[in-house]
Amino acid sequence: MGRRIRVRGQVQGVGFRPFVWQLARRFGLTGWVRNDAEGVLIEVSALSEGFEAALRAEAPPLARVDRIEASDVIAAPCAGFEIRASGAPGAETRVAPDAATCPACVEEIFGTGRRHGYAFTNCTHCGPRFTILTRLPYDRAQTTMAAFDLCPACAAEYGDPADRRFHAQPIACPDCGPRxxxxxxxxxxxxxxxxxxxxxxxxxxxxxxxxxxxxxxxxxxxxxxxxxxxxxxxxxxxxxxxxxxxxxxxxxxxxxxxxxxxxxxxxxxxxxxxxxxxxxxxxxxxxxxxxxxxxxxxxxxxxxxxxxxxxxxxxxxxxxxxxxxxxxxxxxxxxxxxxxxxDREIARRLDDSVERITPHGPMVLRRARGRVPATLPLPAGLPDRQVTGYGGQMKAALCLSKNGQLLLGHHLGELNEALTWEAFLQADRDYAALFDHTPEAVACDLHPGFRATQHAEGRGLPVIPVQHHHAHLAACLGENLWPADGGKVAGIVLDGLGLGPDGTLWGGEILLGDYHGFTRAAHLAPAPLVGGDAAQAEPWRNALVRLDAAGLAELADRLFPEAPRALLRRAAATGMNAPLSSSAGRLFDAVAAILGLYPARQSFEGEAAMRLEALAGPPEPGYPMGTGTQIDPAPLFQTLCRDHAAGLPPATLSARFHAGLAEAFATRARTLVETGAARAVALTGGCFQNARLLDEVLTRLQGVPVLIHRATPANDGSLALGQVLIALAQLEST
Ligand SMILES: [Zn+2]
Ligand SMILES: [Zn+2]
CATH class of the missing domain: 3.90.870.10 (DHBP synthase)
Known part of the structure; x- marks a missing residue:
């Protein structure tokens, strides 16, 4: 009796077949291995538990084995063990992310062999992948290495299953490769x-x-x-x-x-x-x-x-x-x-990924080179259908669903910029062509002014608009494989800005919901965002409106003597170019401005908030915030300003601010779980890139199931993922 073994995961273009070949020889098995649309398929002459265990335990460094399924078959007799060509054309559907030079290749470039000092050395375990890919299947002829003919020595390595460079598509040496x-x-x-x-x-x-x-x-x-x-x-x-x-x-x-x-x-x-x-x-x-x-x-x-x-x-x-x-x-x-x-062309622009380690695990801030196009599995209970999510305006990225997988594309940037917009359109075509993706619907943000939203509406497909923070919540659920029928979760969404269904700008929310829908369980009391975009760049504007609302107008006058305060206050009073916003991000800006960290303009998004995080001293009891479903920050500002006037160090003020904000949201979310309204708490939104805030909130949620982002960004870089999940949930019910 033979065995047929299906291996799923990231198993193509990573040296998996030669690995299986070597393993089969070690275990004295005959049979074959090949790639197909679902991954790698193996047939061996006999049952060998050691062989099947080693498939997972000893997999090559770039492989990610998600699942192994094996069944007994009557195997056709084979003389040895062979690596077979792929099944049907187009059967190889995967390409691995680009991988850093492996230790063996580093040794070679600093060694004395023929690749000494050669800047394009690579092997099956390392080197360029997605950045050189022009088309799938991933084969040298469909990469930017197509222009370089293999020399006899490289060709021999490429064809030898025992060699580290067997079927290494970008294989090269000083004689035949890029210069x-x-x-x-x-x-x-x-x-x-x-x-x-x-x-x-x-x-x-x-x-x-x-x-x-x-x-x-x-x-x-x-x-x-x-x-x-x-x-x-x-x-x-x-x-x-x-x-x-x-x-x-x-x-x-x-x-x-x-x-x-x-x-x-x-x-x-x-x-x-x-x-x-x-x-x-x-x-x-x-x-x-x-x-x-x-x-x-x-x-x-x-x-x-x-x-x-x-x-x-x-x-x-x-x-x-x-x-x-x-x-x-x-x-x-x-x-x-x-x-x-x-002279090796770059087929696809990919920024460096940015990540950090927090006491609660890894955190992704920007997901690009080395992480893309790795996929995430579709959570249980959502239909396996093809949808494209177009994401938001800042930190744009696309997401595709197909074959039970979710492909969150690479970080593109801010779509207001003309060339980034071009890159977005190109990425849309590129991903669809690469993965043979034909969506039956598209999902986008509620905001009609977002370019990605307008693009979605122009596709001529059913459009599923998704509220910004609902998408954040769904992305966090999806990364954690929260099942479609898993029940409601209390999503603490602390973020910059996103359009709410009531026409105001949201961003400091507790949403009670799942992929199927949500209700707004609590939120920061809104304040006018005077000057719209200017309020994002100039933290003092947020400080002024929050101080005024807390009855501290005189203090605001003293803190910002040069600022056009009267103008701002008139605009705030009339609502002219001053939309209401419950953004938590702007609350950080306001506090940073009061502490004098940012009196004028920020030179990049999140600068003031990042400085505030950097400043935070040892843990302190939090500043008070109002009770009720509208979380009023006025008491926080009153206490903070008293501390400030008393000359307490900014490090203490920052620590108390982080703790106060965490306390207000964590307490309410915990109550939702304890009363049975929610099954867990999810933490998402751009503010959760702040490791201090994350830590303060988690500390207050001990004993409660909490979902956080680890492999996807908490920021707008994951919006497209959440949009796709919500769209799939809607498609299921139609
Ligand atoms: Zn290598
Ligand atoms: Zn060569």
């Missing part, structure tokens, strides 16, 4: 020339996996200042790259943080700042974003420089990252003194 050069710097090889310039304080544009970076010496304040002034980027934190041994001289990551840094996804990981590096890298922030070198090019360059490098995205202000050589020369010439580039 590296440096424009604008003289002397030695490309790496040496770029390294010398970096050590001398210059800025180099570097072509990476998903786009160009701008790099400079992270230990050199003058180099950093020069890059900041050239990029007109006064304060937004720069990410850094260094090999682990150099990183450890400048940061003290925990074991979990080191594991995340070394993950094949190689995300930027936010690590607590330690003294030593220039403050200008991330002014006023408590953390610095670090990543390890993730391509051979990075490894070689970092080894030659011997210092940590700033690696910030190579783009014009507000625009997406540059990916083409010609585009880089044109757009980055004003920033970079030299260009380190190569």
């Amino acid at each position: 590296l050069w440096c424009e604008g710097a003289e002397g030695g090889g490309a790496i040496e020339a770029a390294a010398a310039l970096l050590r001398a304080g210059g800025t180099v544009a570097i072509k990476g996996l998903g786009g160009f970076h701008l790099a400079c010496d992270a230990t050199d304040p003058a180099a950093i200042a020069q890059l900041r002034s050239r990029k007109h980027r006064p304060a937004k934190p720069f990410a850094l790259m260094a090999p682990l041994e150099i990183l450890l001289r400048h940061a003290a990551p925990s074991e979990a943080e080191i594991a995340l840094l070394k993950d094949p996804a190689a995300p930027i990981v936010l690590l607590a700042k330690t003294p030593g590096l220039p403050e200008a890298l991330a002014p006023g922030q408590a953390t610095l974003g670090w990543m390890l070198p993730y391509t051979p090019l990075h490894h070689l360059l970092l080894a030659a420089v011997g210092r940590p490098l700033v690696m910030t995205s190579g783009n014009l202000s507000g625009e997406p990252q540059v990916i083409g050589n010609a585009e880089a020369r044109e757009k980055l010439a004003g920033f970079a003194d030299a260009f380190l580039m190569h």
